[in-house]
Amino acid sequence: MERQLVLLLLATVCLRIASSSESYIVVAPKTVRPGATVKISVTTFRAISDVDVRAEVVARGVVRTSARKTVAPNAADFIELQMPEQLPTENGEYSLVVAGSGGLTFRNETTLTVDQKCVSVFIQTDKGIYKPGQTVMMRFVAYKPTLLPYSGKIEVSISDSSKNLMAKWKDVQLVNGVASSDFPLSIEPPVGVWTTVGVWTISVSGDVSGKMLIVSYTVVL
Template sequence: MNLQLLPILCLTFASSAVASNSYIVVAPKTVRPGLTVRISATILHASSDVRVQTDVIAMANSTCNQATASETISPGASGFIELQMPNQLPREDGPYSLRVTGSGGLTFMDETTLIVDQKCVSVFIQTDKGMYKPGQTVLMRFIAYKPTLLPYTGTVEVSITDPNYNLMAKWKDVRLDSGVASRDLPLSIEPPLGMWAISVSGECLKGKQTFRVDKYVLPKFEVTVKPPSFLVSSDTSVEGTVTAEYTYGQPVKGTLELTFYLKARYYDYYYSNPPKTLRMSNIKINGTKAFMLDSSKI
């Protein structure tokens, strides 16, 4: 019976008839360096206990196992094999394959190709804002964690390039204390304008974030309306909030006009019955404003 490689970690199998001396092995198709791969093995029929061994083989050096683990499984039973991946699976040694062999009450050998995802740590890059003016200071923070959600405490290299791909700053061996590190970059009074890039790289991790450097422009703001998620026919009012903030996070002061209406149905237009609306005007707002409309008038 062939080895099955599936992109999920566990399945439920059901069979009404199986051949003698047969087995099922289920393993993930994609693996990551440094992580533990859980492989499921089921011995359907065998003369006695079977020792199931799993090996990760590098095609460039098939005589050297990159990882190995085994488990003894009784006939009619299932078991899991915990296969610990090495911290590094270099691309030049690949491609890699998973070899499964059985000995004892059932002898078999099967092999299939693995997909190696070199990313074993996720990194997030944050800046204190998205756009900077010449002469300001860019504040950066880097957060890295493993797929287990535990912090990554190794070292990384941080570099910053301008819109012309010139290297403007570089820090080597930046240590992530509890998975977090920070740096700052003072901009000159005449920096290249446009999109700058922050790159973070390390052992099996890589991340990139951009920010804009531009001269003063008129402030832009965003308006967000949060109405109720639903209404029922017995409701007599509609309550919600309106939030207006500049792109740099400060509240917008001014007046707003709020219009509420029910979406018209086809036959409303057909019989010239447009939807009724409720309107509130000249409402003072300073960042956030709560509203309440009398829906019984619609």
């Protein structure tokens, strides 16, 4: 008996269901992020009984995370996969494997894209325009994709309108996702748009697995 799989990745849709055959639809994101929860939709058609569905993320033959769910015949359900906090690229290519057994037997594997942005950093200043001799007050707020605060360390640097490095702070410790700092301007600073950059890194065995630059602009008059 012909069994068909329809795998929907992001906006790509391909749907073909034979009226006389057992079928199913799997919907999953093409891109995943470290620490995020991935929802996979599974729908069964004309299954003879409950279908035991297992989803797993595999890299170099090693299962990095997995979950399973029993889906009723002619019904839809979700499987939630909790991604690891680190998905280093040295593990090789990541794949999503979805397999069913029981009332419907199938197996499908597709390649995943890993987006290493697992922290969003927001940089705030106390105002947008500064005059010579004033102090720039800054606050850094960092969140994970789950909206939980990121309590690691970030590196912050300030460059003037000519992209000259004016100040740099290493290993700024975030407490409950928040840290603050200040930078006094000289009496005769370069006029123009200044740039504040925040960098976060996550290390696995000494290797950087993720880095993100977040930029805010300050006008000095």
